[in-house]
Amino acid sequence: xxxxxxxxxxxxxxxxxxxxxxxxxxxxxxxxxxxxxxxxxxxxxxxxxxxxxxxxxxxxxxxxxxxxxxxxxxxxxxxxxxxxxxxxxxxxxxxxxxxxxxxxxxxxxxxxxxxxxxxxxxxxxxxxxxxxxxxxxxxxxxxxxxxxxxx
Amino acid sequence: xxxxxxxxxxxxxxxxxxxxxxxxxxxxxxxxxxxxxxxxxxxxxxxxxxxxxxxxxxxxxxxxxxxxxxxxxxxxxxxxxxxxxxxxxxxxxxxxxxxxxxxxxxxxxxxxxxxxxxxxxxxxxxxxxxxxxxxxxxxxxxxxxxxxxxxxxxxxxxxxxxxxxxxxxxxxxxxxxxxxxxxxxxxxxxxxxxxxxxxxxxxxxxxxxxxxxxxxx
Numbered sequence: 001x002x003x004x005x006x007x008x009x010x011x012x013x014x015x016x017x018x019x020x021x022x023x024x025x026x027x028x029x030x031x032x033x034x035x036x037x038x039x040x041x042x043x044x045x046x047x048x049x050x051x052x053x054x055x056x057x058x059x060x061x062x063x064x065x066x067x068x069x070x071x072x073x074x075x076x077x078x079x080x081x082x083x084x085x086x087x088x089x090x091x092x093x094x095x096x097x098x099x100x101x102x103x104x105x106x107x108x109x110x111x112x113x114x115x116x117x118x119x120x121x122x123x124x125x126x127x128x129x130x131x132x133x134x135x136x137x138x139x140x141x142x143x144x145x146x147x148x149x150x151x
Numbered sequence: 152x153x154x155x156x157x158x159x160x161x162x163x164x165x166x167x168x169x170x171x172x173x174x175x176x177x178x179x180x181x182x183x184x185x186x187x188x189x190x191x192x193x194x195x196x197x198x199x200x201x202x203x204x205x206x207x208x209x210x211x212x213x214x215x216x217x218x219x220x221x222x223x224x225x226x227x228x229x230x231x232x233x234x235x236x237x238x239x240x241x242x243x244x245x246x247x248x249x250x251x252x253x254x255x256x257x258x259x260x261x262x263x264x265x266x267x268x269x270x271x272x273x274x275x276x277x278x279x280x281x282x283x284x285x286x287x288x289x290x291x292x293x294x295x296x297x298x299x300x301x302x303x304x305x306x307x308x309x310x311x312x313x314x315x316x317x318x319x320x321x322x323x324x325x326x327x328x329x330x331x332x333x334x335x336x337x338x339x340x341x342x343x344x345x346x347x348x349x350x351x352x353x354x355x356x357x358x359x360x361x362x363x364x365x366x367x368x
Contacts, residue, residue, distance in 0.1 A: 011331070014273055014274075018276055021280065021281070039295060041295055041297035044293075045298045074167055126168040134250050138253055141253070145260060
């Protein structure tokens, strides 16, 4: 039997595809482990150095003054003339919690976009748009599948 | 650096996130745009089963709510593909690709048929797992180079590890596996047409785009 026939016979059963993909993941991960150590670039565009455990927004505190100008590093500074409006996406309630308690950093995951913004930086607004689109699509599918039983 | 896309014709700026369109990616973009328009305009196919031994036949109706939902998912998939074609930011690209994957799950899962739902479930597992190498690849790139912008990475001076590129390609392979499942569930012919075409097209386009990215960075 030709080898291509065998391959297509295995692939024709879609229950094998998960195993195949898992196998590929294992192989690539092993290559990745073997290629360690990978050098960490110290000169990060989005640094995480300013971690302040006493801040109410810890570990999400990006620094900066709301409604003030803050020096931030950007890839394309000319595109972000207002870079520095860092924590202004907080709602009034969140701002109140951040100023008076230490727990807004751990409750920020309850905000839309909060749980997924580990890499979010104030010059990366399009990330947030796409992330919430993903959530919206997933909720649309879930609600459709859930409500379909009623018909 | 091999420049397979050509010079950018048009650059759209969102802060640090650029969307750029080279002759290569604008071709893919226009293809996705045309097919999104076709998905909006077309009507679902009506399957007819002939009953053997008589002159009876069954006409299977697609309900309006199912048709609307699948059309919505096909449009969402098309928009996500449009975004992935132009995105000049690695993390944004991975986000668009996972949006394509989720919309593909929606297209396949809307069909009320045990066989099809079985395939959708299996594809859902792959699409969920594939986000790990996808985002892992982007994270490796940002850790080893310090930036995520594809034009900056393409300008040279950065050593992007091979394993990060392999992870990116593997993630796109996982997200783009939908046609295998859709084909096995016999959706192209019968209950899923024509919206299932969007699965195949988006998978093809994100493959072509990730090839460009992996070669360029």
